[in-house]
Amino acid sequence: NSGVEFTITEVGYFNPDLIPNEKLNQGEIGYVITNLKDIHQVRVGDTITNVGTGRHLSLLGYKKVKPMVFASIFPTDSNDYLNLKKGLEKLYLNDSALQFQGIYSKALGAGFRVGFLGLLHADVVRERLEREFNLNLILTPPQVEFKREDSNFFEPVVKIMIITPNDYSGRMMQLVQNYRGRFIGMDSVGTSRDLSLQYEMPMSELISDFYDRLKSATSGYASLDWEFLEYRQVKADKLEILINNNLVEEFSEVVVSERAYEKASNLLKRIREIIPRQQYEVKLQAKYKGKIIASERISPYRKNVLIKSGKVIGAGDVGRKRKLLEKQKEGKKRMKMIGRVEIPKEGFLKLFKR
Known part of the structure; x- marks a missing residue:
C-alpha cells in the first residue's frame, strides 16, 4: 500500500530464536529482514509483493489506526x-x-x-x-484533536456503553447529562439486575475526569466501553493563557464555548498556585475568541521603603514619603515590563499530574 521498494536479505521462522529459511509458504508465520532504514515507511496491514507484480494482489480489510x-x-x-x-x-x-x-x-x-x-x-x-x-x-x-475548516470546528464524538447495576441508573443518567452525553438506548443484561446504557458523548468529555466520576457514582460497580462515531460541528475556539500578556502555549487548547469559562477559571487558579511570587505583580489571563474571560493576579512581595536601618524615613514629611512610594511603584512597573516569569518544572509536574 505504501509503494516502498526494498531488498529482502533474509526470511525465516521464530522458534523462539530467528531460524533462517529459504522461503515462507502460504499461511506460515515468520519474519522478513530488509534493507529498510526507517520503520515508518511500512505499517501493519501492508502486503509484500515482488516488484512489478502490482498492488492489485494486496490484501484488503486493513485500515490505518488513527490516534484519538x-x-x-x-x-x-x-x-x-x-x-x-x-x-x-x-x-x-x-x-x-x-x-x-x-x-x-x-x-x-x-x-x-x-x-x-x-x-x-x-x-x-x-x-x-x-x-x-x-x-x-x-x-x-x-x-x-479538533478538526478545523475555515472558522468551523469539528469535535470527535464517541458511543459509550455503560454496564451498571439498576440501583445506580438514575445517578448514571444525571452524570452523563452533565458531560454533554445524549441518551441512545437502554437494555437489560441477561437475567441479572444490571443495565446497559448507551450514549453519544464528545470524546473531550470522556477523557476528562468522567471515568473517575463514573466509578465514584456506582461504588466501583460500573464498567465502560466506547467506540468512535464521527466528527461533528461544535461551537469552539482556542483558549489562550497569558502570563503578563505573554502567551503560554503549553497551557492553551481548543475548548467548546459552553465549557470555556469553567475551564479558564479552574486553570488560572491552578496556575496561580505553582508560580512563585515575584517582586512585581504577575497577571494571569484567559483569552477566548479575542476577549479576556477570566483573570487572576499574584501579588508582589512588599518592601517597606519608609523604613531604613530600623528608622522611619522622612518622619513627618508627607511629601518625601509620597516620593519614595511613587519611586517604588515606578520601579516595580519597569520590572514587570522587562521581567520574565519563570515557571519551575516542579510546577508543571504538579499542574499536569492527573
Whole structure:
C-alpha cells in the first residue's frame, strides 16, 4: 500500500530464536529482514509483493489506526531527550498505533507530541517508557484533536456503553447529562439486575475526569466501553493563557464555548498556585475568541521603603514619603515590563499530574 521498494536479505521462522529459511509458504508465520532504514515507511496491514507484480494482489480489510488522544511528553532531564526518542521508536516497532513527532517548548525544552488510542494507551506507553528506559517524564494532560475548516470546528464524538447495576441508573443518567452525553438506548443484561446504557458523548468529555466520576457514582460497580462515531460541528475556539500578556502555549487548547469559562477559571487558579511570587505583580489571563474571560493576579512581595536601618524615613514629611512610594511603584512597573516569569518544572509536574 505504501509503494516502498526494498531488498529482502533474509526470511525465516521464530522458534523462539530467528531460524533462517529459504522461503515462507502460504499461511506460515515468520519474519522478513530488509534493507529498510526507517520503520515508518511500512505499517501493519501492508502486503509484500515482488516488484512489478502490482498492488492489485494486496490484501484488503486493513485500515490505518488513527490516534484519538494527544499529549506532549518531555524528559525532566533535557539530557534524556535522545533516550526518550529511542524509547518511542522501539515501542513503535510493536505498536503501530503510536504516533509521535518532535516539538520544542520554551518552558520544558525538547520533547514529543504523541498520539494515543485512548487514556489507557497513554498510561501504558508512559509507564513502559519510565520503567524500560529509566526515564522521568512530564506528560501534559491528554487532549482530543479538533478538526478545523475555515472558522468551523469539528469535535470527535464517541458511543459509550455503560454496564451498571439498576440501583445506580438514575445517578448514571444525571452524570452523563452533565458531560454533554445524549441518551441512545437502554437494555437489560441477561437475567441479572444490571443495565446497559448507551450514549453519544464528545470524546473531550470522556477523557476528562468522567471515568473517575463514573466509578465514584456506582461504588466501583460500573464498567465502560466506547467506540468512535464521527466528527461533528461544535461551537469552539482556542483558549489562550497569558502570563503578563505573554502567551503560554503549553497551557492553551481548543475548548467548546459552553465549557470555556469553567475551564479558564479552574486553570488560572491552578496556575496561580505553582508560580512563585515575584517582586512585581504577575497577571494571569484567559483569552477566548479575542476577549479576556477570566483573570487572576499574584501579588508582589512588599518592601517597606519608609523604613531604613530600623528608622522611619522622612518622619513627618508627607511629601518625601509620597516620593519614595511613587519611586517604588515606578520601579516595580519597569520590572514587570522587562521581567520574565519563570515557571519551575516542579510546577508543571504538579499542574499536569492527573
